[in-house]
Amino acid sequence: MSMLKRTPLFPVYAEHGARVIDFGGWELPVQFLGIQKEHDAVRQQAGLFDVSHMGEVLIKGADSLSFLQNLTTNDVSKLEIGQCQYSLMCYPNGGVVDDLLVYKLGEDNYMLVINASNIDKDIDWMRQNLTGNVELTNVSDETAMLALQGPHAEQILAKVTEAPIQSLKTFRFLQDVNVSGIQALVSRTGYTGEDGFELYIDKDDAIKLWNLLLGAGQHLDLVPAGLGARDTLRFEARLPLYGQELSKDISPLEAGLSFFVKLDKGDFIGRDVLVEQKAKGTPRKLVGIEMIERGIPRPHYAVFADGKQIGEVTTGTQSPTYKTNVGLALIDSAYSAQGTEVNVEIRGAQVKAKVVATPFYKRKP
Structure with a gap:
């Protein structure tokens, strides 16, 4: 071991x-x-x-901005020095390599903060797509x-x-x-x-x-x-966790993160697929669910409607703040309207739930 x-x-x-x-x-x-x-x-x-345990990667050089614009979904050109943004790196198929934060430290000088379990994979992906005058340093x-x-x-x-x-x-x-x-x-x-x-x-x-x-x-x-x-x-707060709400098989649009995907900024890896998803609508959507009957939805529990599996729970628990049994689930878009009744399979039994609004918690101003 x-x-x-x-x-x-x-x-x-x-x-x-x-x-x-x-x-x-x-x-x-x-x-x-x-x-x-x-x-x-x-x-x-x-x-x-x-x-x-989180990863930090420094990106420097005259072509840093164009490199990051191609690598990530958000618009890095909008950042001022002293500002950071949430973003995602996608594969050509629209699936997610990782979600991350981009910090603008100075002109042509950035820091990326990436997920701990993805550090090696992310850096390999960055190096594969490295072009121009860009220096990449892993300072994790x-x-x-x-x-x-x-x-x-x-x-x-x-x-x-x-x-x-x-x-x-x-x-x-x-x-x-x-x-x-x-x-x-x-x-x-x-x-x-x-x-x-x-x-x-x-x-x-x-x-x-x-x-x-x-x-x-x-x-x-x-x-x-x-x-x-x-x-x-x-x-x-409905903030995603990589490996649950996001993965190589889940796109940012399916996960409800379209705000961080700037399709009009120019080309970037995965854009073509995301443009198509935006135009046609995603076949799956991440929704909130609340149990009607007794039971706690857990990750990977199957979700059913009309006698067929329509998706699965990505995260679920009893809300420590409200004591309600709630979850996030990636399901067929046809069943994503609020109030739609679904069933969650818990220990072999189908337990009634409904689609609800998210986030489950929002801080008062």
């Missing part, structure tokens, strides 16, 4: 009672205090996540990343830096921020449905920053949070 990878923060997990699991080849905490407690803390106060192993999420996040971070984070808008970032002596890139995106910040730092500063933030947040009910709460939080 191959050794699991560990982030620079692995040594502190045990101090906080973490239960670790194998997550895509990484030994990561699924929970510290418990998923429900961590979920509630992020919704109501704040949670601190170790997301150092040298970089640690902490995510501070929740209503108290701004107040906590303001205690340890004099940088103007209060005026930092969503999907913007500050470079060379001094966080009590630690140099960080600080962005305001989030993957929980709440306000929050990501701090990118040198791996050697990870434990110091972790302890610093927990100390700053101890009177504001900040808790360490694991992958379990990260998944329930992003799911309630």
Whole structure:
């Protein structure tokens, strides 16, 4: 058995009672205090996540913009320095290589943040499509990343830096921020449905920053949070997870991400198929479902209607916020209208559910 990878923060997990699991080849905490407690803390106060397993790739050179425009679905030309965007990389068939964030660090200077389990595959894909004057550097192993999420996040971070984070808008970032002596890139995106910040730092500063933030947040009910709460939080906010709502067999349009696919920006990999899908309509759609009868929809559970299988659940659980049994399901578009009754196969029995609006949770302004 191959050794699991560990982030620079692995040594502190045990101090906080973490239960670790194998997550895509990484030994990561699924929970510290418990998923429900961590979920509630992020919704109501704040949670601190170790997301150092994520990948970071630097793209530099005179042809960086044209390279990224061809590689990704969103319009990179619209970015200003200090701004980032959510985007996707597609295969020629319209399926998704990965979803990612694109940061504009400077002219002809970008950082891509990619999913941990896809790092090698993504970099191979980028290199296969590399043209012109572009330098690609994988800095994942040298970089640690902490995510501070929740209503108290701004107040906590303001205690340890004099940088103007209060005026930092969503999907913007500050470079060379001094966080009590630690140099960080600080962005305001989030993957929980709440306000929050990501701090990118040198791996050697990870434990110091972790302890610093927990100390700053101890009177504001900040808790360490694991992958379990990260998944329930992003799911309630209808944020996709690669391998579930997105894959090589699921297009961004099927997943309801057309806003991040700019078909009018010029050519990019997968565009022809996506243009056709847009014109004809996708045969499948990602929808929200809520159980009418008792049962919890889980990933890969089959969904039926009119006596035939029409798709499957991609993510499902009991919502920690609302205690409803809900899921996301990729199903035939003919059954995607809200209120449509479907059946989810749970342990051999077909259990009644209905198509509902998403996101399941939306933060109040």
